[in-house]
Amino acid sequence: MNKNRFFSILVPFISVLLAFLVGCIIMAALGANPATALGALWKGAFGNTRNVGTTLSRATPLIFTSLCACFAYRCGVFNLGGEGQFLIGSVVCCYIATQSGIVGLPAIILCILCGGIAGGFWAAIPGLLKIYRGQNEMIISIMLNYVATLFMGVIYTNWLREGSVPQTMSVPDESKLSRLFGLRCTSAFVIAVVIGILVYYFLFYTSMGFQLRAVGLNMTASQFNGFAVKRYILFSFIISGVIAGVGGSAELLGTQFRLINGFGAGYGFDGVAMALIAQLHPLAAILVAIFFAALRVGSTTMQAATGVPTSVSEIIQALVIVFTVAGLAMVKLPEFKAALERIFSAGKEA
């Protein structure tokens, strides 16, 4: 295997180890036995099928948003609006699920479709502004996150408020996504994984996906070689938004059932970080999302069993991101490459 490639795959694993190492030091400093604490963390996340279900359920929205980020980045544009697209998808989904009167499977299909379309529409705004007006897509997509969050606020405080509580009414039971094997995790997880596989197939096994990646890696050369660069940019934005929008709908129909303050908060940027750790590989993004969900779910058990606060798990999560980003930058440094050359050539001589 290519040496550079090997190291960029190695970096996330080393980063995880280092992050846990630092986490263990903190645990020890707090007076807990790191081994017991980590054991509790593991048990909480994967200890029994019920916990596995919870972990996968927590991972599901993260998978959607990280796939959303992956797809746009592969085409060289930075869609930081995954959160807004996720929320707009869930808002539209909520409206249809509670107001249309349709229930059951037709409602589920309709809701997810419309949620995806809404997400795609929300992502098309920065896309169009970028290709026709040269506006910075990052800023516009971030700003649209706030618009979407506040719009959702109008929905649950006014239009679809249930009684005096600032939350919407619940999705009818018939329209909820079915649980897998009676666990907390629903068919939303299956949808997420299927979309991940589809994205992978599209990017690496179709002519269009190939051209999209080419645009992402070198726009000028792609233009000189006759690719419709602008069309690819808009396309990647829209598809990326669709993925987030479907994610929002699936989260609503599978886990939350109603819109409420804080729904989906933070998923957008979590997705961006996870996509970067996965180095924009859609299948790796699924694994990274599950890993982060496990840290989050397991930390509650850890806190209950050993008294190590859940924030230690948050520190570990943050450190994984920091170490990976730094590590990936490091392996690209010419000094690092030169040092590697020396080590490898010395090894050969000996």
Next chain:
Amino acid sequence: MEEILRMEHITKRFGEFYANRDINLSVLKGEVHTLLGENGAGKSTLMNILFGLYQPSGGQIFLHGKPVAIDSPATAVKLGIGMVHQHFMLVEAMTVFENIILGDRNTKGIFIDRNARRKEILELSERYNLDVELDKPITEIAVGAQQRVEILKALYRGAELLVLDEPTAALTDIEVEGLFRIMKKLVGEGKSIIFISHKMREVMQISDRITILRAGETVRTVERGETTGEELAGLMIGRELAPSHYAKVTKPGAAVVSLHDVDYQKKSKHNGLNGVTLEVGRGEILGIAGVDGNGQSQLAQLVTGVIAPEGGSVDMKGSRVATFSPNGFILENVSHIPEDRNKMGLIGNMSVMENILLKETGDPRFSDAGGWHLKRKAMRTYAEQMQQKYDIRCTSVAQESRNLSGGNQQKVILARELENHPDLLVAVHPTRGLDIGATRFVHDTMISARDAGCGVLLISADFDEILEMSDRIIVIFEGKIMGEYPGSNPPIDQISLAMAGK
């Protein structure tokens, strides 16, 4: 007159390549000394050594007769050397005044004594007729004024010897006149100027002495009064006609592409085209000669559909082109070896295989179901065939193309562009930076494409390449066609004069 600068036996080597070899240069106090030479003759390298940006591999620099070591631009400034780069080094958002005092250590405590500085600058500007508006931001003043700011900046830092690197490149004719008045004033006051240019008219107008560089070596230093533009052009190009390796075609086939009176950003001397009419026939190589930056890039982008003309028309195989897009031209079977292979030709982070097949993945040979399933195996087999055929040296076709040498990168592009028998090949500086072996390979491949009936438009700043390859030669200068010459027994004197704008 007193000698201010002497550079003796300056040599600068990059690996095996000599950018400067045993160069001697002597500049007197109060003279305009021109460095004349083609692109790549070593002018910039020499000046970068003088300004401390490069360290010479050999040789010695003397200032006022004393040997000096110039290890950084800061040292150069301290020694009284000022440089005005071709691309100005100004902070655009700051005012003229702020730009001039930028980095000045002459402060009162931690504050800048603005009034004193201002007085000093105004004195300088009056003395040398360097008319600038001190309180305007750089963005709001014209290019000529920005240049005056650069000169003023250098003088403010105490420059006795000014290096002006192609200072007229971005100026209008009137601004050039103004610059020359300032230069005369400066040398009248005892400053010395090294003027870099390859425009014969200007060189003959302003210089006191002229040193001609060619291929990294000094050819000769001459007094302006003792030479002519013709002689200078001859010395600069400096070559006898070497017989070409290739047989020349005298009767090309029907026109593949023809341009009629094409304009593109007509007013720009360096990035525009002005009334260009030309035709490339099947089975011939039309060489476009000219010093870099006279509209060649625009010409290449126009005949590959990247930009659209603002006036005139383009006919492709007899029918008028209505819309200009790279894809449209590719469908017309136009191939392109772009001027910057890394930026425009290759996707550096993709493999050799992916780059060879860049435009072909939708083809039924390489994918099923209309592009929805790539045939990885067929792609790999094809790429390996191309690797053999075009002698691409790589560890495997899965290697990233950015890790290949320049010659092998160019072969990847050749494999992609020539394998489908194009009707027109547009090749821009196809051998720039390549070694002799790779150059020969590229040339042979282009000749066999020509012999197979492809029309070739060869744009190159390498005059040898133009002479070697072209069946016809057209010279371009400031976006205009200066003349057309036969490829067999070309009149070198006339061509070199045309390249210098005469």
